[in-house]
Amino acid sequence: MSEKIAVLGAGSWGSILANLLDENGNEVSLWSYKPQQVKELNEKHTNTHYIKDFTYSETLIAYSDLKQALTGATTVLFVVPTKAVRSVAKDTKAVLEELQTKPQLIHASKGIEQGTYKRVSEILAEEIPADLRKSITVLSGPSHAEDVAKRDITLVTAASADLDAAKHVQRLFMNRYFRVYTNSDVIGVEIAAALKNIIALGTGALNGLGYGDNAKAALMTRGLAEISRLGASFGANPQTFTGLAGVGDIIVTGTSKNSRNYRAGDELGKGQTLEEVVDTMGMVIEGVATTKAAYELSKQRGVEMPITAAIYQVLYEGKDIRKAISDLMMREGRSEF
Numbered sequence: 001m002s003e004k005i006a007v008l009g010a011g012s013w014g015s016i017l018a019n020l021l022d023e024n025g026n027e028v029s030l031w032s033y034k035p036q037q038v039k040e041l042n043e044k045h046t047n048t049h050y051i052k053d054f055t056y057s058e059t060l061i062a063y064s065d066l067k068q069a070l071t072g073a074t075t076v077l078f079v080v081p082t083k084a085v086r087s088v089a090k091d092t093k094a095v096l097e098e099l100q101t102k103p104q105l106i107h108a109s110k111g112i113e114q115g116t117y118k119r120v121s122e123i124l125a126e127e128i129p130a131d132l133r134k135s136i137t138v139l140s141g142p143s144h145a146e147d148v149a150k151r152d153i154t155l156v157t158a159a160s161a162d163l164d165a166a167k168h169v170q171r172l173f174m175n176r177y178f179r180v181y182t183n184s185d186v187i188g189v190e191i192a193a194a195l196k197n198i199i200a201l202g203t204g205a206l207n208g209l210g211y212g213d214n215a216k217a218a219l220m221t222r223g224l225a226e227i228s229r230l231g232a233s234f235g236a237n238p239q240t241f242t243g244l245a246g247v248g249d250i251i252v253t254g255t256s257k258n259s260r261n262y263r264a265g266d267e268l269g270k271g272q273t274l275e276e277v278v279d280t281m282g283m284v285i286e287g288v289a290t291t292k293a294a295y296e297l298s299k300q301r302g303v304e305m306p307i308t309a310a311i312y313q314v315l316y317e318g319k320d321i322r323k324a325i326s327d328l329m330m331r332e333g334r335s336e337f
């Protein structure tokens with residue numbers, strides 16, 4: 001079942017997902033706001049700033065014009081940084097009104113909007129009204145672009161309130177190395193996807209400080225517990241956090257140098273300032289903004305999130321990392337569950 005699919009966002013994840021969809025026999029257009037990146041993708045079939053030593057399909061066409069990318073698309077996949085989702089969605093709405101089309105929407109972005117605390121699917125629903133789109137589906141799970149580029153075995157979940165939409169996304173993406181499960185818990189999947197980046201900052205910092213596997217396992221386990229608490233306060237299914245979008249994504253993001261959040265935490269642990277890390281990374285570190293949003297949400301909803309609070313204090317209040325760890329360890333003893 002071949003489709004015309006527009007992928008919005010040509011970073012590492014967006015471009016690799018576009019290539020996978022092309023491999024699966026679809027007609028794929030890849031949009032970027034950077035003309036030089038579009039030129040490189042179309043002429044050299046590379047995207048060296050994001051994925052080194054990878055050659056993209058010659059049938060994958062990139063565009064810097066959003067209308068060209070969206071024309072004829074029956075499915076639109078958003079893979080832009082969370083802070084850009086609303087503006088790109090507004091532009092998409094204008095084009096869809098002009099084209100008079102009603103595509104299915106998918107997103108593979110992981111974060112929470114600053115100030116509004118909206119999840120990505122909520123932003124899309126606000127900016128692109130129901131008469132211009134079909135269902136919204138979230139694609140998430142333990143999936144580094146670098147590994148998918150090597151065709152390493154990868155499992156993710158497609159979450160939607162519309163099971164038929166989730167199954168449609170499942171069919172689009174499934175192949176011999178990329179397996180997709182379906183899920184109806186959009187809230188849980190999006191909260192897990194966003195907040196695991198906070199934990200990856202923490203495990204990276206532990207690594208930079210010289211701590212071992214015990215410490216990282218402890219942080220990931222207790223971090224997952226507080227993510228689950230926040231998710232439950234919104235009505236998420238607790239089982240979601242034991243699945244691919246929860247524990248699966250925390251493992252891959254909290255242990256791998258392919259994770260920019262882990263790498264950023266590692267540099268913080270080695271003594272760099274947040275400003276220095278952001279300047280040298282050259283890509284969006286979603287966990288930094290998400291930490292602020294999650295911390296503020298936890299206060300607003302009365303949910304205890306000590307690890308998130310400690311990382312917030314390090315990032316935004318200048319607290320010494322070792323002091324933050326000591327304060328966490330010396331909290332009053334309590335039952336695990």
